Amino acid sequence: MSGPATQIVDDDPAVRDALQWLLKSRGVQSQAWESADDFLSSASRELCGCLLLDVRMPGMSGIELFDRLRALNCRLPVIFLTGHGDVPMAVQALKDGAFDFIEKPYDDNALVDKVLAALEHDLKRCARENSVLLVRQNLAQLTQREQEVMQLILAGKLNKVIADQLGIAMRTVEVHRSHIFEKMQVRSAVELSQVLGLLGNKPEAEN
Amino acid sequence: MSGPATQIVDDDPAVRDALQWLLKSRGVQSQAWESADDFLSSASRELCGCLLLDVRMPGMSGIELFDRLRALNCRLPVIFLTGHGDVPMAVQALKDGAFDFIEKPYDDNALVDKVLAALEHDLKRCARENSVLLVRQNLAQLTQREQEVMQLILAGKLNKVIADQLGIAMRTVEVHRSHIFEKMQVRSAVELSQVLGLLGNKPEAEN
DNA sequence: AGCCGGTTTGCGGAAATCCACAATTGGCGC
DNA sequence: GCGCCAATTGTGGATTTCCGCAAACCGGCT
Numbered sequence: 001m002s003g004p005a006t007q008i009v010d011d012d013p014a015v016r017d018a019l020q021w022l023l024k025s026r027g028v029q030s031q032a033w034e035s036a037d038d039f040l041s042s043a044s045r046e047l048c049g050c051l052l053l054d055v056r057m058p059g060m061s062g063i064e065l066f067d068r069l070r071a072l073n074c075r076l077p078v079i080f081l082t083g084h085g086d087v088p089m090a091v092q093a094l095k096d097g098a099f100d101f102i103e104k105p106y107d108d109n110a111l112v113d114k115v116l117a118a119l120e121h122d123l124k125r126c127a128r129e130n131s132v133l134l135v136r137q138n139l140a141q142l143t144q145r146e147q148e149v150m151q152l153i154l155a156g157k158l159n160k161v162i163a164d165q166l167g168i169a170m171r172t173v174e175v176h177r178s179h180i181f182e183k184m185q186v187r188s189a190v191e192l193s194q195v196l197g198l199l200g201n202k203p204e205a206e207n
Numbered sequence: 208m209s210g211p212a213t214q215i216v217d218d219d220p221a222v223r224d225a226l227q228w229l230l231k232s233r234g235v236q237s238q239a240w241e242s243a244d245d246f247l248s249s250a251s252r253e254l255c256g257c258l259l260l261d262v263r264m265p266g267m268s269g270i271e272l273f274d275r276l277r278a279l280n281c282r283l284p285v286i287f288l289t290g291h292g293d294v295p296m297a298v299q300a301l302k303d304g305a306f307d308f309i310e311k312p313y314d315d316n317a318l319v320d321k322v323l324a325a326l327e328h329d330l331k332r333c334a335r336e337n338s339v340l341l342v343r344q345n346l347a348q349l350t351q352r353e354q355e356v357m358q359l360i361l362a363g364k365l366n367k368v369i370a371d372q373l374g375i376a377m378r379t380v381e382v383h384r385s386h387i388f389e390k391m392q393v394r395s396a397v398e399l400s401q402v403l404g405l406l407g408n409k410p411e412a413e414n
Numbered sequence: 415a416g417c418c419g420g421t422t423t424g425c426g427g428a429a430a431t432c433c434a435c436a437a438t439t440g441g442c443g444c
Numbered sequence: 445g446c447g448c449c450a451a452t453t454g455t456g457g458a459t460t461t462c463c464g465c466a467a468a469c470c471g472g473c474t
Contacts, residue, residue, distance in 0.1 A: 090294045091308045094301040101298045143420065156395040158460070169423050174462070176421085188363040189397045197404040350450060365430070376453050381432070383451085 004119050005029040005047070009039050009065065010054035010081070015104075019052060026112050028119070036060035036068075045074045048126045050099065050118035055082035055089070063089075066098065075125060077118040081106065128198075135195055138184045146183070149176040153189055154196065211326050212236040212254070216246050216272065217261035217288070222311075226259060233319050235326070243267035243275075252281045255333045257306065257325035262289035262296070270296075273305065282332060284325040288313065335405075342402055345391045353390070356383040360396055361403065 006023055008030055010016050016032040023030045030052075033039040037060060051069075053062035060068075066078050077099035080090075090101040099121065100114045142150065152162040159177065163170040186192045213230055215237055217223050223239040230237045237259075240246040244267060258276075260269035267275075273285050284306035287297075297308040306328065307321045349357065359369040366384065370377040393399045 085294050087292050087294055087297045087308065087310050090297050091301060094298060095307070100302070101294065103294050145421065154397060154401075156393075156397045160460080168421085170460095171424065172422055175423090178462075189395075190361060190363045190400045193397050193400045194361075194404070197401070352451065367430080375451085377430095378454065379452050382453090385432075 003029065004049040004122060005031060006050050006052055006115055006119070007039065007043060007047075007076075008032040008052045009034075009036060009057070009062065010052075011035060011057045012054070015054070015081075022108055022112065023115065026116075028112070028115060036062070036065035039065065040068065045069075045072060047076070048122055049076065050115060050122055051076050051078045052115065053078055053080050055080050056084060063093065066093070066096070070097065075129070077122050077125070079114055079118055132198055135184075135198060141183050142180060146176050146180050149173060150180050150184075150192070153177065153180070154193055210236065211256040211329060212238060213257050213259055213322055213326070214246065214250060214254075214283075215239040215259045216241075216243060216264070216269065217259075218242060218264040219261070222261070222288075229315055229319065230322065233323075235319070235322060243269070243272035246272065247275065252276075252279060254283070255329055256283065257322060257329055258283050258285045259322065260285055260287050262287050263291060270300065273300070273303070277304065282336070284329050284332070286321055286325055339405055342391075342405060348390055349387060350383075353383050353387050356380060357387050357399070360384065360387070361400055 006028055008016055008019050010019070010032070011034060013034075016034075020030050020032055029049075031043075033042070035057060036053075053065060055062040062080055062082075066080075069076065069078075078097075079100040079102060080093055080098055081102050081104060082089075083104040085101065085103050093101050099118045102111060102114065139147075148166065149162060152165065157165070159170050159173045163173045166173070181187060181192065184192055184195065186195055213235055215223055215226050217226070217239070218241060220241075223241075227237050227239055236256075238250075240249070242264060260272060262269040269287055269289075273287075276283065276285075285304075286307040286309060287300055287305055288309050288311060289296075290311040292308065292310050300308055306325045309318060309321065346354075355373065356369060359372065364372070366377050366380045370380045373380070388394060388399065391399055391402060393402055
């Protein structure tokens with residue numbers, strides 16, 4: 001559980017050892033896996049850090065593992081490693097959201113730099129992810145009715161209008177309103193809209 | 208000025224003609240330029256569409272032109288074309304925000320698809336850009352004082368508190384407030400915060 | 415039946431917002 | 445100096461928000 005670590009997936013034991021040794025020498029923790037299935041079945045999807053994936057492996061390829069993880073809503077930054085990379089493959093991987101794409105043989109310093117960049121990137125991502133999660137949790141404990149009222153509040157409507165529109169008394173709207181603020185841990189409609197603004201805005205959308 | 212068009216920059220006349228013919232046959236307007244300098248000096252930076260850049264050219268390379276444009280705050284999607292592309296170059300270009308990277312010889316259909324994707328992408332970008340521009344214009348006509356007050360409003364503070372903090376009467380704050388809403392073309396603090404939320408959220412951040 | 419939580423409503427008052435009307439001050443340009 | 449504009453303030457009233465206190469209804473669970 002500790003800090004951010006690098007997950008290495010490569011079928012070649014020599015490569016795994018070399019990478020682990022290299023990273024360890026630079027103070028980067030890492031775990032290594034022999035195959036994509038191995039990683040998928042054992043690793044937590046909640047972790048923070050980055051992935052170093054070999055493209056060509058027996059069984060599931062690195063690319064396929066990447067796709068699987070994205071489908072599983074795992075946003076860990078992925079650095080591909082390949083000895084037979086071609087341009088179209090690299091381009092596709094990057095456009096699909098891979099963090100980097102490195103050809104073997106790799107330069108030690110360059111690789112470490114990219115890993116460090118990925119780790120730093122993921123720290124920010126995790127921070128964002130966590131605040132988004134918090135907001136979602138707050139949002140989840142809102143009643144159906146409260147969510148309706150919230151929508152109307154965010155639409156900038158006055159309590160009076162909301163009451164009319166929902167066919168209820170203004171007082172009721174006021175009660176909902178205060179419950180919403182309480183559960184969402186904000187103290188004004190402005191804060192509410194700002195907090196909610198975090199949800200729709202992923203700084204990294206596919207280009 | 209018409210609709211979105213593709214700007215082609217390639218030193219080889221045969222390639223330019225082939226591309227223009229290909230695009231025209233698919234209903235895509237295009238303009239061609241012989242060199243990066245040529246394009247830079249003649250083309251408007253306000254247009255909408257996409258760029259098709261040859262990487263290797265006498266004088267300024269496509270990559271360099273790309274960097275120049277980014278420095279000039281031009282966000283047009285760029286598709287690189289190259290006959291001697293290597294993986295690191297493609298990766299760097301994509302990480303720097305290029306839209307795509309195609310090797311020559313290219314497949315006609317694939318290239319057109321990518322161009323169309325870029326054009327569609329740019330339509331959305333332009334739409335976003337325009338609304339952002341509008342907001343900026345509104346923001347620009349706010350007085351110094353009004354901007355200060357706006358910040359405090361967005362911080363969720365009450366008029367009374369704002370008045371204290373700025374050392375002015377509450378009435379003055381109210382006046383500023385109404386001026387702000389008027390100039391920003393919104394009718395409540397909630398709308399204001401939503402409109403302002405558009406500014407900080409570029410869907411495309413560098414990875 | 416009894417309890418609980420969501421939804422609803424009313425009353426009444428404190429606080430805040432919104433606004434029209436009115437006015438003063440100070441800087442800037444013609 | 446005069447006009448213009450930003451910034452400032454005041455008065456007073458209409459409207460809205462915010463809240464505590466109280467209570468009713470209903471569906472689900474024990």
